Amino acid sequence: MELAMIGLGRMGANMAQRLVQGGHVVSGYDPGEAAREAAAANGIAPKSSLAELVASLPAPRVLWMMVPAGAIVDDTLAQLLPLLAPGDVVIDGGNSMYKDTQRRAAMMASHQLGYVDCGTSGGIWGLAEGYSLMVGGEAALVQRLRPLFETLAPAADKGWGHVGPVGAGHFTKMVHNGIEYGMMQAYAEGFSILQHKQEFALDLPQVADIWRDGSVVRSWLLDRTTDALKDNPTLEGIAPYVEDSGEGRWTVAEAIELDVPAPVITLSLMERLRSRDKDSFADKLLAAMRNAFGGHRITRQ
Missing domain, CATH: 3.40.50.720 (NAD(P)-binding Rossmann-like Domain)
Structure with a gap:
């Protein structure tokens, strides 16, 4: 053609x-x-x-x-x-x-x-x-x-x-991207837990590679995650700031409109928004509230 x-x-x-x-x-x-x-x-x-x-x-x-x-x-x-x-x-x-x-x-x-x-x-x-x-x-x-x-x-x-x-193609892709948000967040959180268990000194690229074959969580996305960890195991030079391109927001809005519970996709979107708040007013207020009712220590900037 x-x-x-x-x-x-x-x-x-x-x-x-x-x-x-x-x-x-x-x-x-x-x-x-x-x-x-x-x-x-x-x-x-x-x-x-x-x-x-x-x-x-x-x-x-x-x-x-x-x-x-x-x-x-x-x-x-x-x-x-x-x-x-x-x-x-x-x-x-x-x-x-x-x-x-x-x-x-x-x-x-x-x-x-x-x-x-x-x-x-x-x-x-x-x-x-x-x-x-x-x-x-x-x-x-x-x-x-x-x-x-x-x-x-x-x-x-x-x-x-x-x-x-007409419209069904973009609607389906919108939900596809919402699912993608949730999958990415699950991988990110899981590898963060592994990384924080310092006593085992886990080799994250090795673990990712093991999971690529035979594992229930194997996927093309895990393949790309493995590549990223092999290239930069400590993720040096990458800021903890995650953009969203819109489809996740639309998916969450559609779920609300349809009365469909979608907590994983919704929370994955919230985590992306949270990643951009470098001076979180909400977290400051939480610390102030704990101090006000319980006398808990406030960490000063």
Whole structure:
């Protein structure tokens, strides 16, 4: 197939490269000149504007967006809208909020344009190992785009699927990332307990490596954890500050809205927020309360 990739960052560029390796013809656009030049070295035809990108494609056009969630998606669609024609289709492969996806799909449909959401997992390893793709949209559109999903996935019949109507792909990816938060937190806490048991002087990379084979907790995430510990066993130079990209918050909000208890995912999100509080007012107040009712010692800064 012939298509365009909008957004040539780490994910977009690697996905475009995998598509090229799979025999597809890919043009690409990114506002950064360096990103366009890097893509060109990997067989992607760079275009200097969205207008040039759209004009280079045969009708009906297929455009895949890999841009950050939020206003940038809406801005990109606003720029694309006057350039597209009925029958063209846009795929949002980023981490958009599913309700935004449903709104955007309705807007595109009013212009006879197709819209497909594709929750995409795989990170920097996707180029070599393939991506996990959770696709939402009309069945006919998904079938038309099937060769793209089959190429990007680990295998044509593995790691991807049409999970439901438009919005379902991003909803499924949102929950996927919430689960990811909980798994990461469990590994982090477990290894912290091991690290604090000084009398055993445990070799954490060794323990992680042992768990990779035969263990109930073995996983691809544990593989990456093992690599990180081997590279830097004491995690020297890494600040205890953890970002969140939004999906965990959305998952927790959705759980509340649906009256579904999700304590592990919720607490893992809270731990990320806590990691950023370098001068915790709450902890100071806890210390002050203990002193007030029990005369317990306060540690001064």
